[in-house]
Amino acid sequence: xxxxxxxxxxxxxxxxxxxxxxxxxxxxxxxxxxxxxxxxxxxxxxxxxxxxxxxxxxxxxxxxxxxxxxxxxxxxxxxxxxxxxxxxxxxxxxxxxxxxxxxxxxxxxxxxxxxxxxxxxxxxxxxxxxxxxxxxxxxxxxxxxxxxxxxxxxxxxxxxxxxxxxxxxxxxxxxxxxxxxxxxxxxxxxxxxxxxxxxxxxxxxxxxxxxxxxxxxxxxxxxxxxxxxxxxxxxxxxxxxxxxxxxxxxxxxxxxxxxxxxxxxxxxxxxxxxxxxxxxxxxxxxxxxxxxxxxxxxxxxxxxxxxxxxxxxxxxxxxxxxxxxxxxxxxxxxxxxxxxxxxxxxxxxxxxxxxxxxxxxxxxxxxxxxxxxx
Numbered sequence: 001x002x003x004x005x006x007x008x009x010x011x012x013x014x015x016x017x018x019x020x021x022x023x024x025x026x027x028x029x030x031x032x033x034x035x036x037x038x039x040x041x042x043x044x045x046x047x048x049x050x051x052x053x054x055x056x057x058x059x060x061x062x063x064x065x066x067x068x069x070x071x072x073x074x075x076x077x078x079x080x081x082x083x084x085x086x087x088x089x090x091x092x093x094x095x096x097x098x099x100x101x102x103x104x105x106x107x108x109x110x111x112x113x114x115x116x117x118x119x120x121x122x123x124x125x126x127x128x129x130x131x132x133x134x135x136x137x138x139x140x141x142x143x144x145x146x147x148x149x150x151x152x153x154x155x156x157x158x159x160x161x162x163x164x165x166x167x168x169x170x171x172x173x174x175x176x177x178x179x180x181x182x183x184x185x186x187x188x189x190x191x192x193x194x195x196x197x198x199x200x201x202x203x204x205x206x207x208x209x210x211x212x213x214x215x216x217x218x219x220x221x222x223x224x225x226x227x228x229x230x231x232x233x234x235x236x237x238x239x240x241x242x243x244x245x246x247x248x249x250x251x252x253x254x255x256x257x258x259x260x261x262x263x264x265x266x267x268x269x270x271x272x273x274x275x276x277x278x279x280x281x282x283x284x285x286x287x288x289x290x291x292x293x294x295x296x297x298x299x300x301x302x303x304x305x306x307x308x309x310x311x312x313x314x315x316x317x318x319x320x321x322x323x324x325x326x327x328x329x330x331x332x333x334x335x336x337x338x339x340x341x342x343x344x345x346x347x348x349x350x351x352x353x354x355x356x357x358x359x360x361x362x363x364x365x366x367x368x369x370x371x372x373x374x
Contacts, residue, residue, distance in 0.1 A: 172215055172244060172269055173197050179270050180277065195232045195241070199273065201280045209280035210238040211273060215266070216245045223249070226258040233260070239297070240276050244269050257301055275304065 006020040007013065009027070104120065173187045176199060184200040184207075195212035202208065214229045225243055233241040244266040248256065255264040255272070264272060279300055283293050 172213060172266065175270055176213075176273060180273070183277075193232075194236065195229060198236065198238075201277050203281045203284060206284070208284035209240070210236060211240045211242060211276055211280075212236050212238045213242045213244065213269065213273075216243065216247075218245070218247060221245075221247045221249050223258070226261040226263060229261050230259055239280060239293075242269060242272065255304060262301070262304070272304065275300065 006015060006017055008015050008020070008023060010023065015023070101120075173185060173196075176183075176197065177185050180199070180201075183202050186198040186200075188194045188196055188198065195214040197213040197215075199211040199213060200207055200209075201211065212229065212233050214225070214232065216225050218225075225245065229241050229243050232238075241261045243258075243261055243263045245263060246265065248254075248263060249258065252263070255262070255268055257263070262272065279296065283296065288296070
């Protein structure tokens with residue numbers, strides 16, 4: 001039989017079919033190699049960019065922590081300085097009282113026992129009242145400032161997911177672990193397949209369901225975020241999947257559903273997990289079938305994306321803002337009280353000086369009377 005011949009795809013010359021197959025195999029091998037090299041270069045560039053962005057976000061976190069620590073240290077220094085000043089005032093009052101007592105004791109022989117007892121009673125009563133007021137005020141101020149320091153420390157430890165950027169899954173993990181200490185939470189390490197956090201709901205030590213949570217902080221939305229989390233949910237056999245993100249699909253915001261994935265801002269994650277967790281526990285306790293569970297899950301998702309639920313979330317945010325306003329008002333009242341205390345302290349000093357003058361007049365009056373008698 002005649003040998004089958006073809007044209008070379010490179011130069012167009014007539015070659016045997018076997019030669020053609022060899023050339024094509026070589027071309028495929030070279031193309032595959034080029035493709036692999038291109039993929040490796042692209043992967044290296046993306047990894048370098050990711051590492052650079054991650055280091056920048058870590059630097060921001062360090063800066064935030066430094067500012068918060070300085071604020072705490074400054075507040076502690078103010079507390080200590082104010083405490084020392086108050087203690088000095090108490091000591092000064094005690095020293096003045098001791099001086100007055102010494103003066104009265106020195107002149108006791110020139111006054112009747114009744115006058116001495118009356119003056120001693122007045123001084124002791126005034127001294128006890130003044131010291132009690134100063135110590136009570138010091139205790140109230142110390143307690144208030146300790147509360148403020150504790151609040152600052154809690155704010156330092158509870159940074160939001162928005163503040164940490166690409167490391168948001170770390171904060172979500174810590175926030176969820178603090179909010180649900182009875183549940184089992186697992187953080188998936190970088191480079192491993194799966195969502196960022198696996199939240200297994202427990203009721204009296206028994207598993208009731210699994211929630212997978214992923215965190216994204218990108219400049220633009222990609223549908224691949226939700227599709228990947230859906231695959232992670234199926235792989236983990238989870239009942240719910242939550243995607244925490246700062247960007248949303250066109251026309252969506254705060255909280256929406258893509259397929260069976262709940263997409264929401266990081267600030268909503270803990271609140272939504274509360275709702276999902278309660279549902280999983282109730283279905284577990286009631287022993288509902290898969291069909292009943294699916295029906296209730298659909299109704300719950302519909303409620304969470306409704307206007308009524310959005311209004312509840314807004315009301316919760318409003319209450320949280322009002323609580324922060326109360327903290328600001330508390331600081332203003334604190335400053336106002338310090339000013340009032342300074343005014344009253346000056347009045348107290350003036351009153352004590354007046355009392356001292358009157359006592360001196362009484363003592364000198366007795367001495368003049370005795371001199372005239374003599």
